[in-house]
Amino acid sequence: xxxxxxxxxxxxxxxxxxxxxxxxxxxxxxxxxxxxxxxxxxxxxxxxxxxxxxxxxxxxxxxxxxxxxxxxxxxxxxxxxxxxxxxxxxxxxxxxxxxxxxxxxxxxxxxxxxx
Amino acid sequence: xxxxxxxxxxxxxxxxxxxxxxxxxxxxxxxxxxxxxxxxxxxxxxxxxxxxxxxxxxxxxxxxxxxxxxxxxxxxxxxxxxxxxxxxxxxxxxxxxxxxxxxxxxxxxxxxxxxxxxxxxxxxxxxxxxxxxxxxxxxxxxxxxxxxxxxxxxxxxxxxxxxxxxxxxxxxxxxxxxxxxxxxxxxxxxxxxxxxxxxxxxxxxxxxxxxxxxxxxxxxxxxxxxxxxxxxxxxxx
Numbered sequence: 001x002x003x004x005x006x007x008x009x010x011x012x013x014x015x016x017x018x019x020x021x022x023x024x025x026x027x028x029x030x031x032x033x034x035x036x037x038x039x040x041x042x043x044x045x046x047x048x049x050x051x052x053x054x055x056x057x058x059x060x061x062x063x064x065x066x067x068x069x070x071x072x073x074x075x076x077x078x079x080x081x082x083x084x085x086x087x088x089x090x091x092x093x094x095x096x097x098x099x100x101x102x103x104x105x106x107x108x109x110x111x112x113x114x115x
Numbered sequence: 116x117x118x119x120x121x122x123x124x125x126x127x128x129x130x131x132x133x134x135x136x137x138x139x140x141x142x143x144x145x146x147x148x149x150x151x152x153x154x155x156x157x158x159x160x161x162x163x164x165x166x167x168x169x170x171x172x173x174x175x176x177x178x179x180x181x182x183x184x185x186x187x188x189x190x191x192x193x194x195x196x197x198x199x200x201x202x203x204x205x206x207x208x209x210x211x212x213x214x215x216x217x218x219x220x221x222x223x224x225x226x227x228x229x230x231x232x233x234x235x236x237x238x239x240x241x242x243x244x245x246x247x248x249x250x251x252x253x254x255x256x257x258x259x260x261x262x263x264x265x266x267x268x269x270x271x272x273x274x275x276x277x278x279x280x281x282x283x284x285x286x287x288x289x290x291x292x293x294x295x296x297x298x299x300x301x302x303x304x305x306x307x308x309x310x311x312x313x314x315x316x317x318x319x320x321x322x323x324x325x326x327x328x329x330x331x332x333x334x335x336x337x338x339x340x341x342x343x344x345x346x347x348x349x350x351x352x
Contacts (some may be wrong), residue, residue, distance in 0.1 A: 007282045010309070011317035013347045078321070081314065082278045 019074045021068035029064040058112050065108040069101040117147040121156060122203035125167065129216055136214065138205075145197065152179055153200070154193040167217040176331060179266030182209055183218050189268035189329040209271040211280065224280045225267045225287070232284060232292035232310070237303035253299040260294035260339060262332050263287060269326035269336055275319040282315035286326035286336035289317065293339035296346065308347055317343065 036057070042048040051057055076097045084090040120142050128136035143159055150156055154174055161167050170180040175191045181192040184207040186200060197204075211222035238247065270276045270285035284292065292311060295301050311317040317340070326336040 007312055007315050008310070009315070010312055012314040013312055013344070013351055015314075016318055016344060017247045017348060017352075082275065082319070 015077075018070055020070040025067040025069065029060055029067075032060060042060045052112065062108065062112055066105065069105050073097060073101055081104060118144050119147055121145050122195065122333075123156075124203045124205045124218070125160075126207040126214075127167075127217055128214055129166070129168075140203070151196060151198075152193055153185065153195040153197055156197055157181075157192055163259070167218075168216045177264060179264035182271075183268040183333075184208065184210060184267045189272045191266060191268070191331045194331050202347075206311055207247070211212050211271045211277040212267070220271075222267060225270055225285070226265075228270070228280070228284045228288040229265060229291060231316075232288050233303070233307070234291050234295065236295065237300065237306075238300055239302060247300045249299055252334055256297045256299075257294060259334055260290060260297060263290055263294070263334060264332060265291075268329045268333060271318075272325040272329045274323070274325070275321065279315060279319055283319040284311070284316050286320070286340070289320070289343065290334060290336040290339045293343050296343060299312065304346075308343070309352060311343060312347055 036051060040047065040051060042051060052061060077094055079089050080093045080097075084093060123141045123143065125139050125141060127133070127139045140224065141160060142165070143156060143163060145156055145159065150159070152174075154244060157167075157169060157171070161169075169192070171193070172178040172180040174181075176191055176194045179191070183188060183192060185192070185195055189209060206218060208214050208218045208220045212222060212224065215221050236247075248307060258305050265287060267287060269290075270287045273286055275283050276285040289311070292307060296304055296307050301307075320337075320340050321338070322337050324337045327334075327338075330336070
């Protein structure tokens with residue numbers, strides 16, 4: 001029983017779509033950031049701060065980070081699924097990945113809104 | 116009669132005699148006119164050393180028996196022109212499958228995955244007197260799918276299949292899965308999509324296209340896999 005191969009978890013499409021959607025969001029954000037930096041060319045800390053104090057930029061930057069972390073989650077889980085055979089170890093690595101990414105998301109909020 | 120000498124490096128392993136696999140250097144005289152394909156030369160090599168083992172049958176790219184790794188790339192010996200091969204020609208068994216002997220691999224895992232996609236038409240309506248007809252347009256959908264000869268060149272060049280051969284269907288199995296999903300006469304489309312919507316069975320494919328690169332029939336499993344995903348998206352959103 002223990003050695004029977006079990007397959008058929010029945011998920012994956014949502015993540016596959018999310019991987020593409022988050023990539024698109026990150027690409028759009030990269031363009032917005034490049035245009036903004038190109039137009040304003042901030043040369044001081046205050047000018048740089050002012051860009052990210054703007055509500056729209058905060059929203060977009062936060063969206064970027066959330067997209068990045070979700071994208072990383074899907075990619076890292078793919079890596080663990082591809083290469084890590086022991087199920088227990090894979091579960092541990094997946095939990096560690098989620099823990100790190102949730103932590104990073106909180107950290108991003110703290111930095112963006114100067115909490 | 117013009118002849119030339121060809122150098123070979125061939126993977127040899129006979130589990131009854133050898134402790135470990137080794138590469139054997141062999142050279143052979145080939146006829147520049149009549150020996151055109153790699154299989155012609157393998158036949159000569161076999162005549163010279165009858166312990167050399169490989170599978171072959173139709174010798175014209177239909178049966179898919181003589182798939183092997185030729186100079187690092189999977190292909191059929193019977194379709195490979197010897198004049199295109201860099202020497203010494205390095206022949207190895209298909210990667211990722213257990214070796215039975217020399218160039219012969221155990222394809223059980225490969226066929227297990229193929230059988231798992233139910234490679235037959237499922238239609239519970241009473242069969243008509245003659246045959247289930249399709250429009251030429253519907254039939255067109257099966258082109259580029261039905262030609263698969265199950266040689267396993269694609270699946271054994273796929274890293275995802277190397278890492279998870281027991282869980283990932285692999286390019287050959289998925290191409291054939293789409294062959295039945297695309298068939299208008301098949302009624303089990305939803306069940307087929309349900310069966311494949313899985314992180315291992317389908318979504319181990321990361322579209323690196325090794326399968327497309329090696330297919331001796333010029334088929335495109337990555338495109339078929341993309342179409343399966345597209346149908347799942349259309350069904351879900």
